[in-house]
Amino acid sequence: MSLSPQFLDELRARTSLSALIGKTTKLTKAGREMRGCCPFHNEKTPSFYVNDDKGFYHCFGCSAHGDAIRWMTDQRGLPFIDAVKELAQAAGMEMPAQDRASAAKAERAKGLHEAMADAASWFTEQLNGIGGAEARGVLAKRGISADTARTFGMGFSPDSRGKLKTALKEYGDPVLVECGLLIQVEGKDPYDRFRGRLMIPIRDARGRTIAFGGRVIGDGEPKYLNSPDTPLFDKGRTLYNLDRAAPAARKANRVLVVEGYMDVIALAQVGIQEAVAPLGTALTEAQLERLWRMVDVPILCFDGDSAGQKAALRAAQRALPLLGDGRSLRFITLPDGQDPDDLVRSKGIGAFEALVADAEHLVDRIWKHELAAEPLVTPEQRAALGARLRSHAKTIQDADVRAEYLAMFNKRVWDYFHPERPADSFKSFRKSDKPKQPISPRLIAISQFGIDQVTILPALISGLIRFPDMIAPLAETLVRLPINAIQLRQTRERLLDVALRDQNLETPTVITTLREDGLGGVLAKLKEVTLAFSFLAHKADPEQARRDLAFVAEKLDVGPALDVELKEANDRYVSNWDASDFEEYVRLLKAKQRMEQIFMDALSPDDMPVEASEGN
Template identity: 60%
Template sequence: MTLSPQFLDELRARTLLSGLIGKTTKLQKAGREWRACCPFHNEKTPSFYVNDDKGFYHCFGCSAHGDAIRWMTDQRGLPFMDAVKELAQAAGMEMPAMDPRAAEKAEAAKGLHEACADAAAWFSEQLNGLPGATAREVLAKRGIKAETSRAFGLGFAPDSRGGLKAALKGYGDPLLVEAGLLIQVEDKAPYDRFRGRLMIPIRDPRGRTVAFGGRIIGDGEPKYLNSPETPLFDKGRTLYNLDKAAPATRKTGRVLVVEGYMDVIALAQAGFGEAVAPLGTALTEAQLERLWRLAEVPILCFDGDGAGQKAALRAAHRALPLLAPGRSLAFVTLPQGQDPDDMVRQKGPAAFEALLKTAEPLVDRLWSSELAAEPLATPEQKAGLKQRLKERAESIADPGVRTEYLAEFRRRFDALYAQQRAAFVPRAPFTPRGGGARKPGQPWKAPPGPVGAGAKRLQQHGIDGVLTKPVLAGLLLHPTEICRHMGELGRLHLTDPALAHLLDAMIDSAVEHPALDSEHLLTILAASGFDIIAQDLLRADQLSCSFTQKDADPARAREDLDEAIAILVTRPEVDAALAEATATMQANYSDDAYERQVSLVNEQQALNARLANLVQSNEDARAFSTEGN
């Protein structure tokens, strides 16, 4: 019977760990977790915690740690396969079909585990004996203490083609080749894979050695050599030091991701036991999923050189489609040319801890990288920046997170080019009288209001009156956009009750039928009594834009509708904040309140500019009113 990692991951995901453990252990709610007196040792004060979100239990008293399967084997005493069968039956999952070769494969895996464990022991003996003198000097120069070396099981592979082969000859050459310990070239005799290298055991989450990383001693290439993929070792799903970092992360609430083995080892020696590393490749989706089971926002601490920062950016791009509420990344930029190992040795743990506190959110890293990707001197280059940001955000699968990223990138883009956009507004941005804040004791005076034909229309009808009907008409014509903007539309507070009820019905219909087309939506609305108001919206010519025209370019219509919704949602929020700031100024003047008021007035003006730009960018559009024609 073959149990794939995917099957076991699905089994764990379908098993509510607190429900399983709660059958035999009395649990008490403790925030987002459950706690109890540990069932693995006698205690009076609860130190045993169960985390359903991350799918593990941990005891701070005896260090018992595991998932649902581990609970069944350690606490219930079931064999592994029996534990899986019982959990699968409870979760309603079919066990994989019997495979005649599965038993042979499982038996072979036992031999591979034993061979890797014996290889690790032999490498350790070599490091601590006469052959390992040079390797010990290398460790001493890097500041690695003997106890740290023992904790990580470091070893040494002598520069010999047959040393390990002879030491483990009882396993036979075929098994040692399968374990990645020997190299077989055609029909020639196998020989040791690792020679003249500092050996670093790679362990699975249960602490079993499954592979090795070897660092060259002296000159030679490659600098690092990893085991090949074997039945025990899947490079893309393995994180170095995960077995030790998982319990450390439980205490610190964070997980650090660094580039290499020695970074992990140096950080652990400096007190940062929650560090892991990918194995010479970019972070994979499987590795990201493992990290998110440890912490909601893993911190990437890649090297400060160009290669390290490119690796961090690749991880950011790879993480985007997988983002969800409570799942992101953060980034620490190390000084140029330094890695975490260098930093903790040269500047100490306190300096590294201070650096961690400056971690940059994922959205900031994406924004800064796209901003620096190319010059922004021409309209085409600025449009390119906008398009790249949009594409990054739209790669996010979760609709809520995607909507927030689109809105955030749009806000930052608009703020960056606020002055240029203000050219479309028939007045200058508001600044304090005389170029400075009002002096205490001066009578308060409201900031100047908008002027001009379009702005008069805005004053008379407000953003709601100008944009609501066109946006609703656009959504009627392009109903697939409703789900894309679900978060933004949910923030709308329409002043017209009939339009508000119509929008609610449209959202309900889109949720129930995500692939809805315009004709189907209108049919559903008609059945609910909204046919007249919907048809009136489609006939109205309140504001002619691409998204209200049936024959418009779909990409253009989508982009314009994005902008219109953003303005419609944001402007009332800015207006409310400005009203509050104005009331504060009238009641009790302060420079801070005055500066906030000025800021909000300028933000209000920027939104007016965006609306004017939206209208002007449509060739057949009218201005805000016919007065300006």
């Protein structure tokens, strides 16, 4: 089917946007526009506006924006073509003609949808009939009310091989086999797939029944049985309860992913409507994309047993390559052996909400898993931890997110294995008026405006490339440096990565690695650095250059912390007029002055920035 721009423009023109939105959102007149509380996020003061003349809505609170079609896809959760069809029907417009194959496929699907709808009604009748007493007892035992059962369309399939087949005989066996209601065995008559089970309809985004899940009543295997894949149902692309959870998730600004139908139903019964469940498989890429269409950070809540935690880890690993644009996951760890249904029924909604509030981030889940994966006693085991973490990070396709994960993993590894790192490392500057090692007169060109961190950071990175044997000794300092420039941050992480794996790293190897990682542009820009650092000059003493490189790294690390403590000491003295506060302020001020004086004393009238070609 081809939808021309002209057709879509006409559809938008014929649709009253305020009437469409007003069906579910209360709007009031505000000049030439309509105004109301935004349906995409919780708010008390209206900031959501609908303009019929221009044909769009906009929220000044959360920036939700779109036209009638966007409303149907984002707020209702419909696929694009289904949104267009529904709007066209309401506007009295004929959809463009389909080609013959598409028309035949649509007609066949229509028959399958009708068969599934009738099957759902028949199962519900059986649940409420005489034969459904045992199934109703199961619901009562699980704490599922009659109202909740009606809301979710729950039913019962009698323990018979032919009752459903007989009830829907007007559709014919081929149609019932195609939609998964009957099982066809070669050489035998088709028979009912679901027998002696509590039936739970699985619906698409439009609320149409496309499959069933059946829970066995009493003993039997399998405990849960789903419909097979059919022209209507692809279990890897479907989420249970999506039709009801999508609008609820946009209002609550969250979506919960649980393991099974009963968890979804139990949460809905206590007021948590924004829960969905995969259908017997690990979360797929398609299901993750569906979730991210609703919220940026879905919350995964799998069972607290070993199988549930393994499922959560598989979901985390599958999500890593797809991260970006704020998209991530968070995880809830349930008490061992409990699922959300158990927790809500035993301890109430408050206990569950407390876990949601404390949900851990994706990066934390990966870190904890790898930390517990094996002992970390030997150097080889410690190196393996870093390698596994870097391997996870490198699967992330988004370069910016990948760099942030590498940075965080590097920092955590260093912090974990170096807990003895002294706090307030800048205190060494309080001990004497002069540094332990002499600083060369070519250390830095500095103006009366002080140190320009934007200029020094590229120089530091360039110096590390020239002296790669300094990367590992300075790693603890380097991971703490706040670097805003994305490419410089990526370069730092790559330098740390290669240096921690190769103790005999040389400059040509570093340059080749950076170029292979697409950072050749950074190398070109680093050649433009023209500061008078000894570690950028070819003729400088190597040992002096290394001392200067270490000093500059520590200066960038310590300087901001020293400034913060200096300000805090001054504020305490101004507030309290206490002599001890003044003494602390003076000590810190002298430390800062000594640090700056080291740079100033290093200059002489002959000190000039080195040329780019010389320094790099």
